[in-house]
Amino acid sequence: MNKKIAVLLGGTSSEREISIKSGRAVLKSLLKSGFQAYPIDLQSYSIIQLKKETFDKAYIALHGKGGEDGSIQGVLEYLKIPYTGSGIMASSISIDKFRTKLLWKSIDLLTVPDIYITKKNKASLYFSERQKILELGLPILVKPNSQGSSIGITLVSSIEEIDSAIQKAFKYDDNILIEKFIEGKEYTVSILNNQVLPSIRISTKHYFYDYNAKYKSSSTQYFCPSGLNITQEKELKKIVISAWKILGCTGCGRIDVILDQENKFWLLEVNTIPGMTKRSLLPISAQEVGISFDELVLLILETSI
Incomplete structure (x- = not known):
């Protein structure tokens, strides 16, 4: 065991606060599993130092620009340090909602006008x-x-x-x-090493699943199993894995969809570094198939590039 893991968190994006929460949860889990894990806040730390400090792997818990957009992934590849999540190209495309949707449209997946x-x-x-x-x-x-x-x-x-x-x-x-704006029921589907995990239905009293509904509101509810019938669940899995693969994503991630009033699934966006906080959705999906939080962290680490 005894591998030295850098948990990359914080950074300078507008999602810094969420990233710190995710990173701390991952750090605690890795330490519990016996790794030499260290929090690395890229707001105040030069990533080039990782090689000098002989880190074996990087667990990326950064969200948004500067962490999820291929830039950090590029530096880590230059340093020859394996990292979690998707590669340079898939990360840079996936953070770009417009270009992501162009790829989805190219294989006839439904995207919102x-x-x-x-x-x-x-x-x-x-x-x-x-x-x-x-x-x-x-x-x-x-x-x-x-x-x-x-x-x-x-x-x-x-x-x-x-x-x-x-x-x-x-x-x-x-x-x-x-x-x-498409009115309907919101779902999110997590992917772990090309395995599609059970979907989650998101219920919020807000008009849509906004920042407050995600991180602050106590009235937001998550249903897993989501309540979809077997046919719908099968259809959704097929859509999600197609959407995931056309982007070239690897490791773990999450895709958000909406089911309209005519029972059509519309793809919204993809998240290549899902949150790992107490309110995060990937751990909820994993738990449904018997994967604990600590096991999930280890599985994500094993899929590192």
């Missing part, structure tokens, strides 16, 4: 893009293109709210997505 806007073409919004937004129909979701944890997202129900929602999203990213 959207409009992609960059800061460069922001000026044209009041002409051609504005008409396209109206064609989507209200309500719509305005979100940063490369951001997780529902940060910077606004549900827009009237034309008057569009401009402020766009300005808010641009605070977090130079590119944003405006998506048609």
Whole structure:
């Protein structure tokens, strides 16, 4: 055993707080399992030092930009240090919601209709893009293109709210997505080493599963088993594994979907470094098939690249 593991956490993204919680939970578990595990906060630590300090592996518990986007993965490959999660290419594509959806569309998977806007073409919004937004129909979701944890997202129900929602999203990213809001039941499906774990149905009193519903609200409920019938569960697994493989993802991750009122599954987004906090969804799915939190951490470590 006695391997030296760097648990990469914190960082500088807007998801820093969640990352620290995930990293601490993973660290505690690795120490319990007998590893020499150390918390490495990349806000104040140069990743190049990992090689000098003879770490055997890196467990990535970073969320968002600078951790989930392929950049850290690239440095770790240069240093020849094995790491958890997806590789450089899959990570960089998966954090980009727009390009992820392009790949999904290429194999005929259902994705929510959207409009992609960059800061460069922001000026044209009041002409051609504005008409396209109206064609989507209200309500719509305005979100940063490369951001997780529902940060910077606004549900827009009237034309008057569009401009402020766009300005808010641009605070977090130079590119944003405006998506048609599909009413239905939200599900998330975890994947571990190409095995699709049981789906979870998310029930929230919020109008959609926003940041507060994810991390603060005590009324948010998670159902696993999700209540889908056998046929639906089978269909969802097929969709999810196709969505996972076309992106080239490896290790573990999570894909969010919504089931509309006509019983169609729509893909929303993928998360290549799922949270590992007490409220996180991957551990809930794993528990349903008899995998404890400590076993899950070890399985993720074993799938390292």
